[in-house]
Amino acid sequence: MSKKLYIETVGCQMNVLDSELVVGGLRRDGYELTHEAVDADVILFNTCSVREHAEEKIYSALGRLVGHKKSHPDKVIGVIGCMAQKDQELIRRRAPHVDMVVGTGQLGQIPSLVKVVQETRQPQYALSLGRAEAGKKDVEASFESYDPVRDPSMRPTSFQAFVRIQIGCDKFCTYCVVPSTRGPEQSRHPNQIWGEVKQLADEGCKEITLLGQTVNSYEFEHGDGRRTRLSDLIAGMHEVPGIERIKFVTNYPKDMTDDLLDAVRELPKAVKYLHVPVQSGCNEVLKRMKRMYSVEFYREMLQRCREKVPGVAISSDFIVGFCGETEEAFQKTCDLVRESRFKNSFIFKYSKRPGTKADDLYPDDIPEEVKKRRNNDLLAIQNANSLADHKSKVGETVSVLVEGPSKLGMKQTSGPIQLAGRSMTDHIVVFDGNPRLIGQTIDVRVHEASPFTLYGQAVTTDLQKTETWSEPVSYPKDPANDRRLGLPLV
Numbered sequence: 428m429s430k431k432l433y434i435e436t437v438g439c440q441m442n443v444l445d446s447e448l449v450v451g452g453l454r455r456d457g458y459e460l461t462h463e464a465v466d467a468d469v470i471l472f473n474t475c476s477v478r479e480h481a482e483e484k485i486y487s488a489l490g491r492l493v494g495h496k497k498s499h500p501d502k503v504i505g506v507i508g509c510m511a512q513k514d515q516e517l518i519r520r521r522a523p524h525v526d527m528v529v530g531t532g533q534l535g536q537i538p539s540l541v542k543v544v545q546e547t548r549q550p551q552y553a554l555s556l557g558r559a560e561a562g563k564k565d566v567e568a569s570f571e572s573y574d575p576v577r578d579p580s581m582r583p584t585s586f587q588a589f590v591r592i593q594i595g596c597d598k599f600c601t602y603c604v605v606p607s608t609r610g611p612e613q614s615r616h617p618n619q620i621w622g623e624v625k626q627l628a629d630e631g632c633k634e635i636t637l638l639g640q641t642v643n644s645y646e647f648e649h650g651d652g653r654r655t656r657l658s659d660l661i662a663g664m665h666e667v668p669g670i671e672r673i674k675f676v677t678n679y680p681k682d683m684t685d686d687l688l689d690a691v692r693e694l695p696k697a698v699k700y701l702h703v704p705v706q707s708g709c710n711e712v713l714k715r716m717k718r719m720y721s722v723e724f725y726r727e728m729l730q731r732c733r734e735k736v737p738g739v740a741i742s743s744d745f746i747v748g749f750c751g752e753t754e755e756a757f758q759k760t761c762d763l764v765r766e767s768r769f770k771n772s773f774i775f776k777y778s779k780r781p782g783t784k785a786d787d788l789y790p791d792d793i794p795e796e797v798k799k800r801r802n803n804d805l806l807a808i809q810n811a812n813s814l815a816d817h818k819s820k821v822g823e824t825v826s827v828l829v830e831g832p833s834k835l836g837m838k839q840t841s842g843p844i845q846l847a848g849r850s851m852t853d854h855i856v857v858f859d860g861n862p863r864l865i866g867q868t869i870d871v872r873v874h875e876a877s878p879f880t881l882y883g884q885a886v887t888t889d890l891q892k893t894e895t896w897s898e899p900v901s902y903p904k905d906p907a908n909d910r911r912l913g914l915p916l917v
């Protein structure tokens with residue numbers, strides 16, 4: 428009988444990629460995925476610490492397994508990823524039935540640690556050094572980028588893949604745990620990245636999303652005076668046959684250089700979409716957040732992006748209710764959202780994170796109801812803008828990489844179903860079509876718009892003409908793998 432693995436993932440795209448790779452590693456050891464934790468021999472939680480809510484979700488899930496572990500002491504329960512690196516022994520104090528705690532910089536050890544736990548029944552820890560625990564070089568070395576050979580069967584879709592180009596973060600925004608959970612910023616060697624992209628293309632991958640916490644800070648120093656920037660990296664993979672689209676997330680406003688914008692404009696495969704979080708529209712708040720730029724700088728940057736890359740879609744992140752955010756400060760954020768024409772924004776209520784500078788320096792003084800109200804107010808402004816942005820696309824024909832059935836399409840079992848994909852500006856587009864179009868890039872004429880979605884009709888293709896649509900629909904229906912639309916998981 429095969430051994431079974433269950434994995435639950437919260438957090439950002441980096442975690443989704445880590446989970447894919449961890450599953451790939453355990454599959455080589457004979458594990459198969461199951462979607463029920465209680466059926467599994469190894470139960471893993473790939474965790475996120477960016478907000479308290481994401482952590483509490485995991486502690487609750489662990490709590491639900493107490494009885495199960497008691498009656499099945501041979502099972503291995505592991506907490507991996509950002510919360511593992513951040514909480515370390517605290518996890519075993521709060522959940523003593525956990526067998527394995529593995530940080531983001533140690534994921535390659537999981538297969539061997541699982542065996543040790545099975546043999547010894549002793550808890551195992553694999554953690555990287557804290558940022559102040561040793562010298563820079565040693566801390567860097569303790570965070571290993573986990574980038575083993577990819578296993579095509581582990582990707583949610585064969586035609587899309589995340590590729591890590593950088594680990595860690597050195598920006599130290601005062602509210603954020605990522606510099607400690609992911610360690611120092613380190614860029615991967617471009618040859619490794621290009622090699623991985625070639626392999627992915629050979630396996631049928633059309634769309635590559637390059638990942639980094641501040642992806643546009645990517646820079647590899649070769650040691651002989653040469654350096655490779657993100658723009659060079661994209662230009663290099665642009666030549667790889669089979670690759671149709673190259674995206675990159677997440678951008679840091681101060682590192683949005685002209686060479687990168689020129690590359691996005693000039694290279695047809697570069698997706699015309701930039702995610703550049705601003706976080707707040709008030710200079711005093713930005714200062715307390717230590718974002719290192721002013722609202723005026725951000726506005727100019729937006730203008731530069733739009734001048735350099737005509738038609739580019741831009742999205743942002745915001746934190747509302749950060750320490751000391753007055754009503755006036757919040758109104759400045761509303762003004763910025765009103766005028767900035769973001770395609771969409773991810774809005775978060777400030778969540779105080781123990782161990783961060785903000786928690787040391789400033790009281791979390793905005794009441795929860797006020798945070799909630801500001802969140803809703805900002806969302807309403809953004810939604811009105813998103814609707815205007817989407818409506819401006821009505822009548823256009825856009826090129827869509829079909830990612831899978833839409834939510835509605837998932838429930839349809841025969842005939843043309845509702846499919847969903849993304850345009851070259853990262854807009855979500857739905858239309859009725861043959862499930863065989865999944866993985867293809869087709870033209871869709873947009874005839875309707877909501878704040879979140881463009882609705883359209885496929886411009887007839889040969890494939891559609893010749894098909895009879897009576898055959899049963901088949902596509903991966905695994906909800907655990909349903910990451911196709913790339914929405915944030917927290």
Ligand code: SAH
Binds near residue numbers: 704744777
């Ligand atoms: N590296 C990316 C994003 C990191 S986390 C960047 O720098 O933009 C994703 C988003 O979570 C952030 O952009 C921020 O808006 C939000 N976030 C981070 N820490 C938070 C906290 N303590 N409370 C609420 N939201 C937070």
Ligand code: SF4
Binds near residue numbers: 605606679
């Ligand atoms: Fe966190 Fe700031 Fe780094 Fe983004 S840039 S990961 S918000 S510290």
Ligand code: F3S
Binds near residue numbers: 441604
């Ligand atoms: Fe991502 Fe959460 Fe870690 S946002 S980097 S999984 S803290």
